[in-house]
Amino acid sequence: MVKLDDRLFEILSTITQNHLTFKTFLVSCFTSNDKRIQKFVMAFYKYGGIADVINTWSDNLVLPDHLVEALPAAAAFVVKHARDELKVASSDRKLRLAANNVTSAKAKGIKLRYVENRLKLTAPTVHVLLTGLASINKVRSATPIVSTIASILIFSCSRKANYHQMVTGLQLFNEGASRKLIGIYSKVGMSVSYxxxxxxxNSLTKDAQQQLRDHGERLDMxxxxxIDREEDMDREEDMGREEDMDREEDMDREEDMDREEDMDREVDMDREVDMDREEDLGLEECLDRERDIEYPGP
Structure with a gap:
């Protein structure tokens, strides 16, 4: 079986026989518009060829002369794409805080973890680069460093991406920092201008006033x-009282009716007694009359 090194040597010899250097061969392959060659190049891209080559090249590149030429090119490549990512990050509305839209909720403090998470989404290469540089001291968290530096870079791309700077400026003002000190922070991109x-x-003050008004309105409501609840309770009590009075009147009326019925019943009973007495008297008279007839006197 032919060894891999032997096969590679044959390929390189063929390249030399065609009057090409290894560098020219690689550059020509990557820049060729021939579809036959592009097929191989696209397969190289698709299966992670670039990352594998860079990792292998980085691990085996030991000569200082190689680093002198390679690192500037690699840095330029990273810088180019990092700038593109920073432009995208600077358009992130969640990293913007307009001066006329500052509220107490938004100005409570810089949420460094929030800034870092937004950076991961909009500028992943920048995040990886800054995290790697800030992780020299593994004891200290890299989040404050990454978030601060990233915010400065994003702010340099667009003054509208000023979330970090606006909150910092307000905090400096709140701590009594002078106009000159705030100006220094502004020049290095860590704060907005004075x-x-x-x-x-001013926007924060208006927001506080609005909150007071809203609070007052809520208190009034x-x-x-x-008051409405008390009125409803009073109304219910009045209705209950009226119902009780109506119930008492109904009970009194029923008692009066019962009393009248009792009186009528007593009258009827007296009448019946009188009638019975009259009947008894009538019977006695009849008996006396019959007795007189049967036994006439001398």
Missing amino acids: RTAMRGL NRDED
């Missing part, structure tokens, strides 16, 4: 609801 921070503070 004027923008003031606009954000609750007070009105309590």
Whole structure:
């Protein structure tokens, strides 16, 4: 069986016989428009060829002269794509905080983990690069460093991507930082300008006033609801009282009717007694009359 090295040597010899260097051969393959050659190149891309070559090249590249030429090219490649990702990240609306839209909920503090998660979604290469550089000290979390540096880079792409800077500017102002100090932070991309921070503070003040008004309205609504509830309870009590009075009147009426019925019943009973007495008297008279007839006097 032919060894792999022997087969590779035959291929390289063939390249040389065709008056090509190894470099020219590779560059020509990747830049060729011939569909037959593109078929092999696309298969190389599809099955992770680039990553495998870079990893192998990085592990086996030991000569300093090779690094001098290779690292700038590799860095330029990464920078080019990192810039594209930063432009995408700068258009992320969730990393924006307009000065006229600052609220207490949004300005409570910088959520570094939130910024890092947004960076993972919009600029994964930048996130990997910054995380690798910030992980030199494995004891300390890389999140604050990654989020801060990424926010500065994104802010440099677009002043609208100012979530980190706006919150920082408001916190500096709240801690009594001077206008000059806020200006220094603004120049290095860690804060918005003093004027923008003031606009954000005005917006924050309006939001606080609106919250107070909303709270007052809620209190008024609750007070009105309590009053309505009390009125309903009073109304129910009045209705209950009226029902009790009606019930008492009905009971009194029933008692009166029962009393009248009792009186009528007594009258009827007296009448019956009188009638019975009259009947008894009538019977006695009849008996006396019959007795007189049967036994006339002398």
